[in-house]
Amino acid sequence: MLKLRNSLSQNLRLKKNPKMSLRIGLIAVLVGCFSISTWAASEATLTTRAPLTQDSDKVIPLSELCVKALSKFSGKFDDKVLAQACSKVEVLPGCESVNGTPIYHYDKKGQSKKSPKVLVFSLIHGDETAAGSVGRFWMERLETISPRNSWRVVPILNPDGLLKKTRTNSNMVDLNRNFPTKDWDEKAKLYWQKDSKSNPRRFPGNLSASEPETQCAMKHIEDFKPDFIVSIHTPLKVLDFDGPKLKPPKFDYLPWRSLGHYPGSLGRYMWFERKIPVLTMELKEDLPSSNQPWLQLQDIIGVLVGIENMSDKEKAQVKKK
Numbered sequence: 015m016l017k018l019r020n021s022l023s024q025n026l027r028l029k030k031n032p033k034m035s036l037r038i039g040l041i042a043v044l045v046g047c048f049s050i051s052t053w054a055a056s057e058a059t060l061t062t063r064a065p066l067t068q069d070s071d072k073v074i075p076l077s078e079l080c081v082k083a084l085s086k087f088s089g090k091f092d093d094k095v096l097a098q099a100c101s102k103v104e105v106l107p108g109c110e111s112v113n114g115t116p117i118y119h120y121d122k123k124g125q126s127k128k129s130p131k132v133l134v135f136s137l138i139h140g141d142e143t144a145a146g147s148v149g150r151f152w153m154e155r156l157e158t159i160s161p162r163n164s165w166r167v168v169p170i171l172n173p174d175g176l177l178k179k180t181r182t183n184s185n186m187v188d189l190n191r192n193f194p195t196k197d198w199d200e201k202a203k204l205y206w207q208k209d210s211k212s213n214p215r216r217f218p219g220n221l222s223a224s225e226p227e228t229q230c231a232m233k234h235i236e237d238f239k240p241d242f243i244v245s246i247h248t249p250l251k252v253l254d255f256d257g258p259k260l261k262p263p264k265f266d267y268l269p270w271r272s273l274g275h276y277p278g279s280l281g282r283y284m285w286f287e288r289k290i291p292v293l294t295m296e297l298k299e300d301l302p303s304s305n306q307p308w309l310q311l312q313d314i315i316g317v318l319v320g321i322e323n324m325s326d327k328e329k330a331q332v333k334k335k
């Protein structure tokens with residue numbers, strides 16, 4: 015595992031985007047000019063301070079940006095709890111979209127130092143806004159409980175796509191086909207041309223991990239070292255688990271069904287190449303009237319992560335049940 019993580023970090027270094035460095039440089043110049051300290055000024059630290067947003071010269075505090083964006087998703091939420099959760103969001107160095115919007119995340123530590131870690135990516139596809147409602151609900155709920163597992167929620171991985179209401183990012187790349195799987199160079203474009211008939215919604219990019227949003231997701235994997243990943247989508251109405259073969263816990267709201275995985279997809283990158291299980295939630299476009307299914311699902315994930323951390327002998331026993 016250590017070896018794999020090292021190679022991931024090398025990969026990240028190799029793929030460092032010169033355009034992004036230039037952007038960070040430009041931000042640094044702006045910072046110098048206006049004597050404002052910004053989140054991007056240092057590559058070494060995390061910060062919750064005010065980022066520069068792409069649509070104006072105004073400096074908007076990250077917490078405000080978070081409340082503003084997450085409040086727009088449909089469904090119920092608690093203003094106070096959301097504001098409290100958003101006051102804690104942070105940005106990993108370099109985690110910004112093509113258009114320069116920060117990609118922030120929320121962390122909640124588990125009960126012990128050894129707590130397994132769950133990483134949630136919501137809105138990899140910008141036009142799947144129901145995913146944002148679930149990411150928001152989990153941030154809120156985590157704010158009010160002391161969870162067994164440590165959780166990191168990235169509620170909007172593709173902010174440009176969200177703004178433009180597109181599946182892809184601003185470079186028209188499907189981020190869930192852009193992860194640098196081993197077969198990417200050989201198969202990603204061929205697969206796109208043949209199997210998805212060059213559907214522009216599924217364009218994998220010209221190079222693997224070419225997109226800043228994909229690079230940000232990889233930075234989270236490198237930084238947080240998750241034991242389990244949840245990726246939230248719409249509209250296929252299923253739960254798809256790429257992980258060890260287990261009898262899935264009962265969940266009435268969505269059936270369990272395997273959807274397969276593709277060159278450049280997160281499931282192939284993390285489970286098939288790194289043995290970190292990935293639960294893909296494919297929601298219905300219409301959200302349920304209450305958040306109860308998401309509460310139940312969060313608990314189910316807790317159980318799955320527990321199973322994942324069992325010994326092989328224990329796993330075999332669960333399988334028999």
Ligand SMILES: [Zn+2]
Pocket residue numbers: 138139142246247248
């Ligand atoms: Zn999707």
